[in-house]
Amino acid sequence: MKTSQAGVDLIKAFEGIRNEAYLDAVNVWTVGYGHTGPDVVKGTWYTTQQAEVVLKKDLAKFEEAVNRLINVKLNQYQFDALVSFTFNVGAGALEASTLRKRLNEGQDPSVVAKEELPRWNKGDKNKTLEGLTRRRMQEVELFCTPPPKPLTGTVTITALKHTLLKKEPIPSEQLSSDQRAKVMQSRVIRNCTVLERKNKHTYLELGFGLGRWWVYDEHWTGLTTQTEIKPYAVQGDLRYLRNFPYFYQQDNGPEGWRQCQTSCVAMCLKYMDVPGINDDVDYLKYVKKYGDTTHREPHKQALAELGAYARFSLAVNIQDVKDEIDQGRPVVAGILHHGTVDQPTGTGHFVVITGYGKDYWLVQDPYGELDLVGGSWANTSATAGKNIHYSFKNLNPRLFVGGDGNGWCWLNFKKKQSDHAQDRAN
Secondary structure (H helix, E strand, C coil): CCCCHHHHHHHHHHHCCEEEEEECCCCCEEEECCECCCCCCCCCECCHHHHHHHHHHHHHHHHHHHHHHCCCCCCHHHHHHHHHHHHHHCHHHHHHCHHHHHHHCCCCHHHHHHHHHHHCCECHHHCECHHHHHHHHHHHHHHCCCCCCECCCEEEEEECCCEEEECCCCCHHHCCHHHEEEECCCCEEEEEEEEEEECCEEEEEECCCCEEEEEEHHHEECCECCCCCCCCEEECCEEECCCCCCCCHHHCCCCHHHCHHHHHHHHHHHHCCCCCCCCHHHHHHHHHCCCCCCCHHHHHHHHHHCCEEEEEEEEECHHHHHHHHHCCCCEEEEECCEEECCEEECCCEEEEEEEECCCEEEEECCCCEECCCCCCEEECCCCCCCCEEEEHHHHHHHHCCCCCCCEEEEEEEEECCCCCCCCCCC
16 A cells, blocks of 8 residues: 555654654654665755655555555555554554554454554654644544545546556556557646546546546545544644643743743744743743743743744734644734723733634733633633633734734744654553
């Protein structure tokens, strides 16, 4: 079996692309889409095109491992999830795992995946990593997704690689030059009618009078139902970041009351598994090196020292915040928390936006729960600010003071490392 686009997308989403070699979470030199090996050393540099080529080679190695080590029949998404897992932890880990043993014994695959995959979320020094926890959750979700089904009727297809249109569903070398036509990667052909399927090929009446041709299924998308890999989870109308940590600013010491920005940025760093950040007090030590925690510049310098990045903007709009969530990134937003919703006042307070629904934001408020209508606080207990639904109607006037496009926010959180698990589960 080969990895489908859903599996490739999952791997890319969690590995990310890095053009210059870096030390990952378990101190292994890594470049491109999570590529490691003796060829990767300090200073190794890949173009994006090189990273794509190497990813395909790496995928082939891990596909071979899954095909060889798993003796029971897998559907496409089960295979994809195991390739992602093996890409992350290594073929040796899969071979020695209880996951493999139980699958090969014929136990219920979905039960095995749900029980075994989440165990593999440890990094260096046996530390649980948030990123690995989320990756395992998405691998379980993909593993348990019903397999893709062939589409009928009219379809739009896209070439995944340089390929051929064929007059017969046989190997291309057996066809004469007038029985095949070259197609470039990413070519889109619309309004195609499915006529027949045979030998891993699909026979189509191509749109726009291009005639009837066979296509090799593995070289095209659009022939089967697809599952999309997203960097967020969905529950009802809510689109949110999985397993987002929460820190309470008021337990930071005598100045905790003024450290909302510190606690908010720290939540984002913990979410990204930035080394050295286990809570907001850890981050506070870095910020204090460079100045007052209420100022932006000390945070920029602290982020740089930690190998992380975020951009501060004074011109953020509603769609900007939603776009960040859609990309799997939190937003640290400044609001006016005093005064009424019609006339907000104050020197400013920071919260983290980690999701949105039809008419509300999902918010992590490090001080507690706000009284959005009247101003100030409704509840300041230690967990009151976790996963609060703040309505657009009552938060937006405090966030976008003067109208949409005036938001003060930290955006585009990134870190230098991607996460790889230790070759064992605990």
